Amino acid sequence: MSLAPDAATAEAEARTASHSTLTRNGWISLGVVIVVAILASYVVSDFWLSQILTKALWIGLAAASLIFLSAYAGMVSLGQVAIYGIAGMTYANLVAADGGNPASWSPWLAVIGAIVAATAAGLLFGFIASRSEGIYFLMLTLAFSVLVYYFFSQVTQLAGFGGVNNLDLPGLVGDPGADPAPLYFTSLVVCVALYLWMRYVARTPFGLSMQGLRDEPARLRALGFNVRLHRTLAFTFAAFIAAFAGILAVWYNRRISPGSINLGQTIDVLIIAVIGGLYRIEGAWVGALAFALLDNYSREWTPEIGNILGPERFNTLLGIIFLIIVLVSPGGLVGAWESMVERLRRRNGGGGAPRTTTTPGPEGGPAPTTVK
Amino acid sequence: MSETVHSGPGGGPEAAGAPSASAQPQSEPGGAGRWNATRIALVLIAVVVIVWIGIKAAGNLEQFVTVTLNGLSLSALYFVVASGFTLIFGLMRVVNMAHGTLYLLGGYLALNFQQKLFQDDGGGLNLSLSAGGGGGGGEYNLIEWIIPLAMAVIIIGVLGIAIQQLFLRWNQGQDLRQALITIAISVVAADQMLATYGGIAKDVKAPASFPESVHIGGSTVGFFRLVIVVGSALVIGLGLWLLIKKTRYGKIVRAGVDDRDMVSALGINVQLVFAGAFFLGAMLAGYGGVLGGTMLSLQPGEDTSFLLNSLIVVIIGGMGSLGGAAIGAVALGLVDAYADVYLVFGDHDLTNYSILLTFALLVIVLAVRPLGLFGRPA
Numbered sequence: 001m002s003l004a005p006d007a008a009t010a011e012a013e014a015r016t017a018s019h020s021t022l023t024r025n026g027w028i029s030l031g032v033v034i035v036v037a038i039l040a041s042y043v044v045s046d047f048w049l050s051q052i053l054t055k056a057l058w059i060g061l062a063a064a065s066l067i068f069l070s071a072y073a074g075m076v077s078l079g080q081v082a083i084y085g086i087a088g089m090t091y092a093n094l095v096a097a098d099g100g101n102p103a104s105w106s107p108w109l110a111v112i113g114a115i116v117a118a119t120a121a122g123l124l125f126g127f128i129a130s131r132s133e134g135i136y137f138l139m140l141t142l143a144f145s146v147l148v149y150y151f152f153s154q155v156t157q158l159a160g161f162g163g164v165n166n167l168d169l170p171g172l173v174g175d176p177g178a179d180p181a182p183l184y185f186t187s188l189v190v191c192v193a194l195y196l197w198m199r200y201v202a203r204t205p206f207g208l209s210m211q212g213l214r215d216e217p218a219r220l221r222a223l224g225f226n227v228r229l230h231r232t233l234a235f236t237f238a239a240f241i242a243a244f245a246g247i248l249a250v251w252y253n254r255r256i257s258p259g260s261i262n263l264g265q266t267i268d269v270l271i272i273a274v275i276g277g278l279y280r281i282e283g284a285w286v287g288a289l290a291f292a293l294l295d296n297y298s299r300e301w302t303p304e305i306g307n308i309l310g311p312e313r314f315n316t317l318l319g320i321i322f323l324i325i326v327l328v329s330p331g332g333l334v335g336a337w338e339s340m341v342e343r344l345r346r347r348n349g350g351g352g353a354p355r356t357t358t359t360p361g362p363e364g365g366p367a368p369t370t371v372k
Numbered sequence: 373m374s375e376t377v378h379s380g381p382g383g384g385p386e387a388a389g390a391p392s393a394s395a396q397p398q399s400e401p402g403g404a405g406r407w408n409a410t411r412i413a414l415v416l417i418a419v420v421v422i423v424w425i426g427i428k429a430a431g432n433l434e435q436f437v438t439v440t441l442n443g444l445s446l447s448a449l450y451f452v453v454a455s456g457f458t459l460i461f462g463l464m465r466v467v468n469m470a471h472g473t474l475y476l477l478g479g480y481l482a483l484n485f486q487q488k489l490f491q492d493d494g495g496g497l498n499l500s501l502s503a504g505g506g507g508g509g510g511e512y513n514l515i516e517w518i519i520p521l522a523m524a525v526i527i528i529g530v531l532g533i534a535i536q537q538l539f540l541r542w543n544q545g546q547d548l549r550q551a552l553i554t555i556a557i558s559v560v561a562a563d564q565m566l567a568t569y570g571g572i573a574k575d576v577k578a579p580a581s582f583p584e585s586v587h588i589g590g591s592t593v594g595f596f597r598l599v600i601v602v603g604s605a606l607v608i609g610l611g612l613w614l615l616i617k618k619t620r621y622g623k624i625v626r627a628g629v630d631d632r633d634m635v636s637a638l639g640i641n642v643q644l645v646f647a648g649a650f651f652l653g654a655m656l657a658g659y660g661g662v663l664g665g666t667m668l669s670l671q672p673g674e675d676t677s678f679l680l681n682s683l684i685v686v687i688i689g690g691m692g693s694l695g696g697a698a699i700g701a702v703a704l705g706l707v708d709a710y711a712d713v714y715l716v717f718g719d720h721d722l723t724n725y726s727i728l729l730t731f732a733l734l735v736i737v738l739a740v741r742p743l744g745l746f747g748r749p750a
């Protein structure tokens with residue numbers, strides 16, 4: 001049912017088949033990425049650090065929670081933005097701020113409150129949606145997402161149209177407007193830690209049975225697994241991850257309004273996940289980086305074609321890119337990269353991992369699973 | 373692959389909406405006894421809600437009738453749009469996330485044609501000033517409303533076929549990918565509509581020959597809402613039911629849902645049938661858009677709103693079920709209408725929270741029937 005190619009997933013898992021969180025190569029790559037990320041903060045301009053890298057980190061985290069669900073539990077959720085919206089709105093209403101109903105809590109207490117609230121909402125949503133599968137699940141979570149948006153735009157006591165502005169931030173991140181570095185490093189630490197934790201959870205008995213449920217729900221049900229409980233908990237766990245994305249988002253923006261958690265944002269996060277590929281968690285940040293770059297720079301080189309395309313029509317460009325990726329390479333950038341590497345390896349005659357089970361997809365990408 | 377485009381058993385008596393589901397004897401397999409407590413709770417909730425509305429209604433009967441009729445006309449609009457959505461899903465298992473887009477585009481196209489073809493000379497500036505204001509913006513007669521309507525509906529239908537043939541046909545069976553494709557289309561289309569039509573609310577002008585409102589007892593309800601929209605919904609519902617149950621096309625559709633390969637092997641051109649269904653489903657969205665554009669207004673965001681409405685209606689009613697869509701639409705429309713008026717408890721005005729009731733409706737139905745009232749497992 002999932003977009004993620006089964007064969008490719010299996011292969012990806014085979015690569016990390018050990019019981020550790022990452023393989024040795026995985027740890028090395030992660031280390032390299034972290035070093036590069038740290039060095040980058042000294043090299044790039046403040047604009048880049050804030051608008052591209054920090055934004056890619058937190059929005060990538062939201063997408064990562066989506067990919068986690070999709071890759072390991074086979075649940076493609078459009079509710080992640082709603083969850084992070086709940087976290088952000090809770091935080092905004094708990095700390096001192098303009099608008100909303102601020103309770104003037106200390107920011108750290110508010111963080112805890114926000115994560116608890118968002119995780120609880122995730123538990124509730126997850127419980128309700130846990131009996132739906134595949135496309136039903138997608139629709140239901142989309143409905144949740146839009147309902148949360150309408151809730152916050154209608155309830156003026158909590159947010160209202162203008163949102164909550166000028167939020168109090170913890171001292172740790174200082175003032176991101178003046179110096180983006182502290183928030184960048186905070187986001188980096190949070191993302192790396194949560195990434196490792198997601199990878200770790202995927203290898204636990206819980207994670208393994210979740211993957212079993214993804215592939216063979218009927219068989220696992222027959223073996224006595226509580227399918228509904230697993231799906232609910234998986235969604236709750238992803239909600240917990242998304243809650244952190246929500247906190248980082250309000251720290252980054254210093255404000256939150258219903259407009260920032262609307263359907264457009266839901267779709268943006270989905271697009272990021274799809275660009276990254278729906279079956280590798282790392283892909284989330286690849287997709288987010290690509291998205292942030294597009295968001296900031298496409299306006300400069302997009303040709304202006306009447307009213308149809310131009311600097312003002314970013315969503316059109318984004319939609320077209322999304323469409324092309326979905327049509328051509330369902331594995332996203334990561335999938336395209338992997339199939340390219342695979343093809344090169346095969347051409348060089350080096351006995352690459354046998355992938356005979358994968359029939360080439362429409363455009364050479366890995367074949368998506370067909371629905372039975 | 374067995375869920376059909378079926379009209380639910382007995383559309384009438386259960387029209388009370390969600391709570392009635394609790395009284396339905398057939399429960400999901402394996403859950404017969406477990407839901408007793410839930411059901412009692414649901415029945416209690418239903419009783420409380422009905423009593424509350426009853427008290428409010430007794431206080432002001434005219435208002436109650438007006439609110440109910442307004443709610444039903446909203447339901448009718450939801451049904452027109454959602455029936456197309458559920459038709460496409462029922463037959464092809466395609467979740468058309470661009471359905472709201474087709475709705476909004478249908479409305480905009482009708483508006484375009486009405487202005488371009490029938491506007492009085494020198495009215496260009498005139499209209500931009502009076503947009504949304506009503507009156508002043510030139511009057512249109514019945515023909516000048518129907519012709520734009522027909523043109524918009526047909527164009528939207530053709531567009532639906534184009535989407536299906538260009539993007540969806542070769543991805544048949546990959547429902548998630550098809551959903552993503554239609555989401556991508558809706559992102560592009562929403563942006564293009566914003567570029568073309570701007571962000572200001574506009575509306576299609578109803579024919580001037582229509583009376584403003586009708587009086588029922590002491591209550592006043594808009595004529596267009598009550599007669600045209602509700603009438604359209606009834607005609608469409610009946611027409612679709614006849615089409616699916618009584619015609620050869622409907623037979624093929626139902627057979628195609630159950631076993632596409634077999635139907636194909638019998639020499640029937642299934643692809644033609646699918647294209648037809650997409651044409652019809654898209655036309656219904658476009659028609660809904662013209663109705664909605666006349667009854668409410670057209671602006672960016674309405675596409676989302678009607679996609680959400682369609683989703684909720686079919687999730688409540690069960691995907692692919694026509695009768696379910698009708699009941700889901702009635703439930704959603706009435707909840708919307710009552711919540712906007714009756715959520716006032718003494719000094720506490722809770723109407724802001726009305727969206728929570730929609731959510732509650734969804735939750736209650738799903739708690740009892742995970743596949744919706746008339747949904748059947750795939």
